[in-house]
Amino acid sequence: MAPMIAVTDLWKVFGPRAGRIVGTPLADLPRAELRARTGCLAAVRDVSFDVEPGEVFVVMGLSGSGKSTLVRCLTRLIEPTSGEISIGGEPVRAMGPKRLRDLRRRQVAMVFQHFGLLPHRQVLDNVAYGLEIQGVPRAERHRKAGEVLALVGLDGHEHQYPDQLSGGMQQRVGLARALAADPEVLLFDEPFSALDPLIRRDMQAEVRRLHAEVGKTLVFITHDLAEALTLGDRIAVLRDGELVQVGTPEDLVGAPADSYVADFVRDVPRSDVLTLRWIMRDPGPDELCEDEPLSHRTVIRDAVHRVMRAERPIPVVDGDRRLGVIDADRMLAALVSHHRQVPA
CATH class of the missing domain: 3.10.580.10 (CBS-domain)
Structure with a gap:
């Protein structure tokens, strides 16, 4: 089966003349030395991985490891410096503006840490917003929005406003909005890190339940090992923009690739x-x-x-x-x- 997402030799370098770093000896310098010598930051360094259809693929790393930059490169919210990305077999970097907008509206949806809800719109219209952008008629988009609100346990809250909801409920609205467009891929960028621990566990359980029901391909960004182990079919560990290890939770705990991964999983009950x-x-x-x-x-x-x-x-x-x-x-x-x- 062809991968849903394929990433090959991906680089993202920020800074002056960033495009001249890749493929030269400068690219081999440690991150701090590269920055000191060139003023450039290599946020993602030569990363390659595949995500299978229906898989929950977690990207984990400490703050500054490049994981959020990586997930934004997948749909070119951040433009990669070099490398290849394909989604559903189609090269993303070859897409023109119109096709790229269509990808973001229909095939791939993103759920962020900050919910980004429209405060002047009721929950139903917040969830239906992506469908409105697609040109779906009002009655149809409200019907679909109602269905996904029921799916995430928010039926009965359609006519409330975001500021009338708890943080966990607001995140459910954000999740429902992403699901309403029926995308093939969902990208989660640390969506639960601002929630308190109890609500966070509830939302993790909600993601697992929804994945079992709707079977989407999920890429989930987190700095939390427990969250990664709970959600991931496979986990990719990033350090300073480089991919250290990709494997199942078992692989990481049972056979860590190096001392960095071993330190991450040190206290996990094997x-x-x-x-x-x-x-x-x-x-x-x-x-x-x-x-x-x-x-x-x-x-x-x-x-x-x-x-x-x-x-x-x-x-x-x-x-x-x-x-x-x-x-x-x-x-x-x-x-x-x-x-x-x-x-x-």
């Missing part, structure tokens, strides 16, 4: 993220096993009680194929290893 494939072993010759196997996708935490009570090793399988076995000794070793990694 048994809550890693699956049995990380701790299983090969069976011994003629070793007797329990009859009922466990899937290799079973999270360690969910297998502890059964494994510790079993009298014999338990097969770990992928469908009908046996991959290995798990026993109490391997389980205990994994749990003790995690306990030693977490500070008291």
Whole structure:
């Protein structure tokens, strides 16, 4: 299946004569040295990745790592310096102004940290605004807006104004507005970072629920590891504009690419993220096993009680194929290893 989004060798350099940096020895300089010598800032440095249709792809990094610049380059809200971007198989950098406007109005929608709601418009008309820009008749856009408001749990609030809503409800309006145009791709730029922790968790659950229901391709920007692990099918970690690692939450926690990623995931409960494939072993010759196997996708935490009570090793399988076995000794070793990694 072709990727929904393909990014190849993407650079964004800010500053004087930025276009002359890429492809020269200057491009290899550390960020601080490049800025000191040229006055230019390499916000995104030679980044490549694909996003599959229907995937939740999270881009994570500290403040200043380039993640917001990266997501804005995808639809040329910020113009890339060099590299290639395609959405739905179509090269974005080759699009003329009219086609680019159409991409932003119909195929790709963005949800920002700051809701950007129109204070003089009721909730229904805020949600319908993108459809109004598309020229959809009033009755049809109100019907569609009502449907998506129900989808995000805001039916009954159609005729309120934004300042009558809580922050979490306002963010739901922003999400509904993005969904109303029925885009193929949703881009989220730290949409929940201004919300308090309880509302933030509710909104994360809402995104997971909506993704299960509508199946859009999501690119989600965050600096919060817990949020990334909660939402992401795969996570890309950025540092100083460079891509350090792309992988599943399991990959990042179980096999961090370097000390930077390892430090990010240091306090993550491994048994809550890693699956049995990380701790299983090969069976011994003629070793007797329990009859009922466990899937290799079973999270360690969910297998502890059964494994510790079993009298014999338990097969770990992928469908009908046996991959290995798990026993109490391997389980205990994994749990003790995690306990030693977490500070008291």
